[in-house]
Amino acid sequence: MRNQYPLVAAxxxxxxxxxxxxxxxxxxxxxxxxxKSPLDFGLLKKCLQLEIERYGCMRLRFTKPDKNGDIxxxxxxxxxxxxxxxxxxxxxxxxxxxLMQQWAYETxxxxxxPMCEITMVKLPEGFNGFFIHMDHRLVDSCxxxxxxxxxxQLYTHYRFGAKYPDDLADFEEVLEKDLKKANNEKRFAKxxxxxxxxxxxxxxxxxxxxxxxxxxxxxxxxxxxxxxxAADIELDNLFVEVKDYYLEPEPTRNxxxxxxxxxxxxxxxxxxxxRTYLSKVNNxxxxxxxxxxxxxxxxxxxxxxxxxxxxxFPCRTxxxxxxxxxxxxxxxxxxxxxxxxxxxxxxALIAEEMRKRYHTPENTTYESCYLTYQPMxxxxxxxxxxxxxxxxxxxxxxAATKKMYLTVSHTEQGGMNFSYHYQTAHLEEHDxxxxxxxxxxxxxxxxxEPDMTLGDIMEQV
Amino acid sequence: MTKEMQFKxxxxxxxxxxxxxxxxxxxxxxxxxxxxxxxxxxxxELEDTFDVELEEENVLKIxxxxxxxxxxxxxx
Numbered sequence: 001m002r003n004q005y006p007l008v009a010a011x012x013x014x015x016x017x018x019x020x021x022x023x024x025x026x027x028x029x030x031x032x033x034x035x036k037s038p039l040d041f042g043l044l045k046k047c048l049q050l051e052i053e054r055y056g057c058m059r060l061r062f063t064k065p066d067k068n069g070d071i072x073x074x075x076x077x078x079x080x081x082x083x084x085x086x087x088x089x090x091x092x093x094x095x096x097x098x099l100m101q102q103w104a105y106e107t108x109x110x111x112x113x114p115m116c117e118i119t120m121v122k123l124p125e126g127f128n129g130f131f132i133h134m135d136h137r138l139v140d141s142c143x144x145x146x147x148x149x150x151x152x153q154l155y156t157h158y159r160f161g162a163k164y165p166d167d168l169a170d171f172e173e174v175l176e177k178d179l180k181k182a183n184n185e186k187r188f189a190k191x192x193x194x195x196x197x198x199x200x201x202x203x204x205x206x207x208x209x210x211x212x213x214x215x216x217x218x219x220x221x222x223x224x225x226x227x228x229x230a231a232d233i234e235l236d237n238l239f240v241e242v243k244d245y246y247l248e249p250e251p252t253r254n255x256x257x258x259x260x261x262x263x264x265x266x267x268x269x270x271x272x273x274x275r276t277y278l279s280k281v282n283n284x285x286x287x288x289x290x291x292x293x294x295x296x297x298x299x300x301x302x303x304x305x306x307x308x309x310x311x312x313f314p315c316r317t318x319x320x321x322x323x324x325x326x327x328x329x330x331x332x333x334x335x336x337x338x339x340x341x342x343x344x345x346x347x348a349l350i351a352e353e354m355r356k357r358y359h360t361p362e363n364t365t366y367e368s369c370y371l372t373y374q375p376m377x378x379x380x381x382x383x384x385x386x387x388x389x390x391x392x393x394x395x396x397x398x399a400a401t402k403k404m405y406l407t408v409s410h411t412e413q414g415g416m417n418f419s420y421h422y423q424t425a426h427l428e429e430h431d432x433x434x435x436x437x438x439x440x441x442x443x444x445x446x447x448x449e450p451d452m453t454l455g456d457i458m459e460q461v
Numbered sequence: 462m463t464k465e466m467q468f469k470x471x472x473x474x475x476x477x478x479x480x481x482x483x484x485x486x487x488x489x490x491x492x493x494x495x496x497x498x499x500x501x502x503x504x505x506e507l508e509d510t511f512d513v514e515l516e517e518e519n520v521l522k523i524x525x526x527x528x529x530x531x532x533x534x535x536x537x
Contacts, residue, residue: 184509263490265497298499299474334496340501340515
């Protein structure tokens with residue numbers, strides 16, 4: 001009899017979205033990894049099958065929901081599936097990307113089934129590799145990058161005699177440790193106190209929209225409550241568009257240097273950029289909350305065990321316009337450090353506490369912006385592949401649970417990529433243009449004159 | 462295992478330095494490569510292992526292995 005385990009908080013977050021939006025599509029994650037080089041597909045297939053053995057999270061399945069709608073997870077011992085190959089080499093790269101984008105929209109429907117699909121692909125322009133489509137409850141983006149690197153290390157071991165990759169941590173052991181931590185009553189009480197204290201001190205949060213105060217006003221009218229502080233979320237039209245902006249290496253270096261010189265993390269600087277924009281377009285609102293994703297990967301085992309360890313916590317700050325840019329950045333950093341210390345808490349419980357205290361209506365939210373900062377590039381870091389051009393791409397699952405979700409990552413060229421995923425039901429590309437433009441203006445004004453107040457920055461940009 | 466070695470074994474889970482190569486002067490961020498999240502997770506691990514309660518105000522001032530070890534010794 002194999003062991004069955006409850007979901008950890010990060011998995012529960014995805015499962016809650018699946019239930020709320022009534023489609024598994026919201027939990028899909030897909031990526032293609034390829035090299036401009038002929039590949040031995042027989043060998044690649046062997047490596048992919050070996051990876052399924054090595055990386056336990058790929059063999060994860062979920063039980064049928066019980067009467068309360070709850071599911072459990074378990075790991076099957078063997079998964080000896082065939083890995084198909086598809087030849088897209090007759091298309092243009094853009095056409096191939098479009099086709100793979102369609103694959104990314106597909107859903108895993110059913111219980112006790114594999115939640116991961118792998119296809120080897122022959123791509124145009126001499127690129128060859130594999131496409132992976134998975135459920136986010138199995139992996140987050142860090143876990144995918146680790147997996148891709150491990151597969152390519154296996155391949156270069158068998159193909160070129162490179163060193164065999166180190167063992168990956170056992171997914172099940174790390175899962176058991178996580179569940180034990182989550183059930184530690186003393187720790188739970190301390191974490192709960194931290195989050196409750198924040199509500200005691202600051203009261204109910206206040207929604208701030210990318211498009212300004214009219215969004216909250218509409219919700220207030222809809223609910224017949226002029227004091228409502230949360231806005232409605234989109235439940236029906238989840239279609240998402242993605243707009244990417246590229247920040248060149250030199251300005252990127254300026255941001256990185258500012259962080260290094262002032263002992264700030266890039267996440268906190270980005271949070272400051274977003275919150276200042278939200279404040280600017282919401283009549284100087286001081287109380288702003290942004291959902292920030294953190295990946296709970298710190299130890300070696302956590303890094304290599306796979307699994308879904310990325311979870312979001314509300315970063316709420318109340319900062320007056322008289323506050324200087326640098327002081328505001330430190331204020332956010334202090335808030336974030338405290339959040340990290342209590343990052344084992346299940347964020348669903350924070351939302352539940354707010355519903356209990358403030359009678360927040362169903363399907364409303366206090367946040368319009370979500371941020372992920374990924375310091376880790378999506379790159380196959382393998383000395384045998386260093387001179388071979390790569391084509392790696394993440395594909396959006398096409399169904400956004402969030403109004404605007406910004407992923408910031410570093411590029412191989414030393415720049416930064418700002419990838420805005422936005423719900424087309426309410427937002428247009430122009431909204432993203434404005435957000436990016438003002439975020440950059442605010443950040444570069446702030447790092448040039450860190451003693452300038454946020455109020456002055458908002459006025460001048 | 463001594464408390465100091467137990468402490469350093471936990472530190473070693475978060476970085477590439479072996480417990481026997483660690484010195485009290487090593488700084489978590491600059492020398493061991495801890496991120497803010499790593500450091501805060503590590504403190505949680507210390508609390509669970511040594512059954513101590515770390516005050517947020519105090520821990521944010523910690524820079525080195527020696528300072529963290531002193532604090533744990535003081536509280537445990």
